Amino acid sequence: MKVMSYASSPFELPQIEPEGFERADAARNRERILCAARRLFDERGAGCVSMDEIADAAGVGKGTLFRRFGSRASLAAAVLSEREREFQEGIIRGEPPLGPGAPPQERLIAFGEAFLDTLEAHSELLLAAETGPARFAHPAYRVHRLHVMLLLGEADPECDSEMLAESLLAALGAELFIYLRRARGISLARLKESWREQVRRTVAAPERV
Amino acid sequence: MKVMSYASSPFELPQIEPEGFERADAARNRERILCAARRLFDERGAGCVSMDEIADAAGVGKGTLFRRFGSRASLAAAVLSEREREFQEGIIRGEPPLGPGAPPQERLIAFGEAFLDTLEAHSELLLAAETGPARFAHPAYRVHRLHVMLLLGEADPECDSEMLAESLLAALGAELFIYLRRARGISLARLKESWREQVRRTVAAPERV
DNA sequence: CATAGAATCGGACTATGGTCCGTTTAGTAA
DNA sequence: TTACTAAACGGACCATAGTCCGATTCTATG
Numbered sequence: 001m002k003v004m005s006y007a008s009s010p011f012e013l014p015q016i017e018p019e020g021f022e023r024a025d026a027a028r029n030r031e032r033i034l035c036a037a038r039r040l041f042d043e044r045g046a047g048c049v050s051m052d053e054i055a056d057a058a059g060v061g062k063g064t065l066f067r068r069f070g071s072r073a074s075l076a077a078a079v080l081s082e083r084e085r086e087f088q089e090g091i092i093r094g095e096p097p098l099g100p101g102a103p104p105q106e107r108l109i110a111f112g113e114a115f116l117d118t119l120e121a122h123s124e125l126l127l128a129a130e131t132g133p134a135r136f137a138h139p140a141y142r143v144h145r146l147h148v149m150l151l152l153g154e155a156d157p158e159c160d161s162e163m164l165a166e167s168l169l170a171a172l173g174a175e176l177f178i179y180l181r182r183a184r185g186i187s188l189a190r191l192k193e194s195w196r197e198q199v200r201r202t203v204a205a206p207e208r209v
Numbered sequence: 210m211k212v213m214s215y216a217s218s219p220f221e222l223p224q225i226e227p228e229g230f231e232r233a234d235a236a237r238n239r240e241r242i243l244c245a246a247r248r249l250f251d252e253r254g255a256g257c258v259s260m261d262e263i264a265d266a267a268g269v270g271k272g273t274l275f276r277r278f279g280s281r282a283s284l285a286a287a288v289l290s291e292r293e294r295e296f297q298e299g300i301i302r303g304e305p306p307l308g309p310g311a312p313p314q315e316r317l318i319a320f321g322e323a324f325l326d327t328l329e330a331h332s333e334l335l336l337a338a339e340t341g342p343a344r345f346a347h348p349a350y351r352v353h354r355l356h357v358m359l360l361l362g363e364a365d366p367e368c369d370s371e372m373l374a375e376s377l378l379a380a381l382g383a384e385l386f387i388y389l390r391r392a393r394g395i396s397l398a399r400l401k402e403s404w405r406e407q408v409r410r411t412v413a414a415p416e417r418v
Numbered sequence: 419c420a421t422a423g424a425a426t427c428g429g430a431c432t433a434t435g436g437t438c439c440g441t442t443t444a445g446t447a448a
Numbered sequence: 449t450t451a452c453t454a455a456a457c458g459g460a461c462c463a464t465a466g467t468c469c470g471a472t473t474c475t476a477t478g
Contacts, residue, residue, distance in 0.1 A: 014320070017458075021445095023443085023444055023445075023454095023456065024444070024445090025443070025444065025455095025456065025457080026444095026455080026456060026457095029456085029457085041474065050433080050434060050435085051434075051435060051436080052433095052434075052435090055458090060457085060458080061457060061459060062436085062437095062458070062459070062460095063436095063437080063438080063439095063456090063457065063458050063459070064456075064457055064458065065458095066435085066436060066437075067457085070435090070436095071435080071436080072434095072435065103434095124269035127341075127342075132336075132386075133336075133382060133384045133387040133391070133392065134388075135384070136384070136385065136388040136389075136392070137388070137392060159410075160402070160403055162405060163395075163399070163400075163406070163407075164403070164407065164410075165402035166380070166385060166389065167379075167380035167403065168405050168468030169377035169382045170376075170382060170385055171375070171379045171380070173379060173382070175341060175342045175344070176342075176345065176347070176375060176379055179342040179343040179345040179346070180341050180345075180375065181344075182342070183230040183291065183345070183346060185343065186372075190372070191372075193369070194369055194373070194376065195374035197368065197372070197373070198372075198373065198411070199367055200413070201368075201373075201410055201411050201412075201413075202407070202410050204410075230475095232425065232426065232473085232474055232475075233474070233475090234425095234426065234427080234473070234474065234475095235425080235426065235427095237428085238426085259463080259465085260464075260466085261462060261463090261464070261465090261466065264428090268426080269427085270427055270428025270429060271428070271429070271430095271465080271466085271467095272426090272427065272466095272468080272469095273427055274428095275445065275465085275466060275467080276426080276427085277445050279466095280465080280466075281464095281465065305424070309425075389458090402470095
């Protein structure tokens with residue numbers, strides 16, 4: 001079996017720092033936009049802020065905003081990128097059970113619980129960052145998928161870890177989270193318990209081998 | 210344990226036929242709109258048809274279109290409703306394993322496979338009908354959820370069937386389907402195999418009890 | 419048939435994500 | 449310092465989902 005590792009598919013975050021040189025005014029405007037967006041999203045909720053408002057608050061034209069960030073979803077992702085970086089940090093170099101060292105099943109459980117915490121704190125932003133089928137190609141999602149896939153493969157070499165990873169991650173989508181949490185009033189604790197149950201059922205129980 | 214049945218939460222389809230009386234012109238326009246929408250969606254793909262075009266093709270004002278159907282997502286759902294009706298028919302009164310009679314695990318597998326067939330045939334429409342967290346409150350989704358939940362509870366009375374049903378259904382979302390199928394080129398057969406694997410792993414294996 | 423009034427119609431209007439392109443400006447080299 | 453160029457700027461512009469309300473049309477009733 002071919003062994004995959006993070007090295008073969010390096011970490012990728014949305015290209016916040018551009019590759020080559022960046023003009024001073026461009027850098028300044030990018031910073032201004034991110035600040036304004038962060039503040040407005042925080043104050044009024046991501047769903048209630050238009051791109052025009054962000055451009056105005058940043059003292060920047062609309063064209064500039066869209067050239068920098070491409071789309072609303074992409075801007076939301078950029079605002080989330082610091083949080084995402086911390087999350088990935090915890091996964092790669094953090095303490096067990098989220099970080100390396102714990103058995104894969106426990107790491108999977110810890111991953112989902114940590115993700116649910118992120119959803120609890122930033123569900124609106126995550127929802128804004130999820131737009132259409134393209135979202136699954138986003139660098140952050142790819143990292144999550146690779147992580148879950150590797151853990152699944154480690155926990156149970158028999159399984160189709162690639163597909164199971166997609167299925168498991170689908171249960172952590174922002175739309176579903178918001179519906180369950182707000183419309184149905186399901187507690188965060190129950191969502192976590194449900195995730196644990198799903199992981200336990202998905203990876204082969206120890207006695208199976 | 211309280212036994213739930215379909216009777217306690219009757220079938221609900223989007224209210225295509227209005228409850229009370231409907232004026233003749235209203236009925237005629239509703240039919241015209243559905244026809245035009247069906248045709249245009251079919252000809253050019255649901256993603257490439259605007260509401261204005263549908264209104265024009267139906268020979269109807271935009272206001273009329275929106276009063277009838279409320280939103281783009283809702284119109285897409287209405288266009289799908291016939292297919293959905295057949296699907297539900299197959300589930301309730303059809304032949305096993307989709308219909309009653311087969312063991313719950315097999316019925317779950319058949320459900321997913323049938324759903325994947327529907328996605329294969331109508332993914333764009335289903336995508337158009339999925340809009341935001343509200344989609345989980347749609348009558349059709351509720352029927353699917355209830356069905357999966359009952360089967361899960363039957364297959365394994367120990368499990369939290371309510372939550373597991375949501376998780377399983379999340380893996381059948383149109384966004385994910387389109388991404389896997391088109392961007393990743395994964396075959397329908399593999400998606401079905403993955404569904405079977407997931408169901409087998411989720412419901413307790415027979416020897417567990 | 420005539421009338422009343424409630425339901426419906428339809429298109430102008432708004433809000434908003436996203437694009438375009440003429441103008442401005444930061445960096446560079448002479 | 450100046451001239452030059454590539455990049456960035458910004459706001460007018462476009463497409464489209466969804467709203468509003470005065471004009472119109474349907475149906476029931478006398």
